[in-house]
Amino acid sequence: MAGVRRFDEGEILAEALDVFWRKGLSATTMQDIAQATGVLRGSLYNAYGGKEEIFLLAFDAYAGRFLAGARKALESTPDPEQALRTLFGAAIASMTRGSPARGCLSTKTATEPAALDDPRLQARLRGLLDGLRGIVLAALSTDAARARLAVTPEEAADLVVTFTRGLAVMERVYQDAGHLERIAAALVRTLFRERRRPVQSGTKITSTQ
Template identity: 45%
Template sequence: MAGIKQFNEDQALDKAMHVFWRQGYGATSMPDLAKATGVQRGSLYHAYGDKQNIFLLAFARYQRHYLEMVRQHMRLDDPEAALRAYFAYVISSMSEPVPPLDDTPSSRTRGCLTTKIATDETAMDEPVRNALRGMLEGLADVLEERLSQPDARARLALSPKDAARLLVTFTRGNVVMERIYHGPEQLQATADSMIQILFKPR
């Protein structure tokens, strides 16, 4: 990042993330990012180079926050309660309204940023794919770490690694269901069923 930035980088990347979340990767342009962040296009180019680099930096901030929130929910003493709290967080996050680009509120839910970018063919350059892989693998690591603890491992019907991988894949499917049904209660009920499958009866 050459030069001295004359703007608040955290705020600019946060606003940029919301643009990608709302519009997707391919439909977002540098003028869109300049307008949303309040930073002149030339300054954005000078600081970051291109749209892809802005996305990667914004996504890295999103990933750190998301995984830290998952870690907090997974610290609950009971592993089933930890997974319920994890799913509640995931469902609540993707069910929030789309952040507005202006003062006009939106009735649309924002869904999952990772899945939205992953299903955008224009975003599939290798640096972006690596960022998405890092997010999903990081999520699997957090889940596996908690499920590897003795209280969870003794009750799991699968290995912690397989259970974590299944949970990550299941979460991606739940994202699609949210886009269709917009029903947090239904999503949570389905998540509860997954938890019952993962754990042996007491």
């Protein structure tokens, strides 16, 4: 890309991503990006071609970090229930960060008219959700998870991914992290069967028949 080497692309994309996250793709202008990055609009046009191209590159970097964070959360403990709690906790912390809270970038983007008209954007959004589903499915396909799930790992993965989108909408409406945490905890309890308490040695089990 002509002109890219005249500035730090990583910094440019990070600053641009922050603007897109706050204002949304449709409302963001090249002038907004120029002001945030300190790079002239002409240089940005020469290097990238337009705001959509900048957004796609910024979103790719974001998606990579998002999926890496999800994988880290789910691998933080061998307990599948606690792993899901950690995943939801990280998601809630991300979408409620900032003042005002910044929300969920992928969900905000998916609800924009531009998302319906640009197949490149559709592919990015589907790639992120498919990637998240794959990570969740892998975490819930262990023997320990299968033994305790109330549904199949595939069904659980679909529910978890869909639920994260619902959480993003609830955050926009209620703006209450505690409320989101309680909803997430309820889903985790629903996905897993209640653990049976082991019978203590010497305890007699009497029949009621």
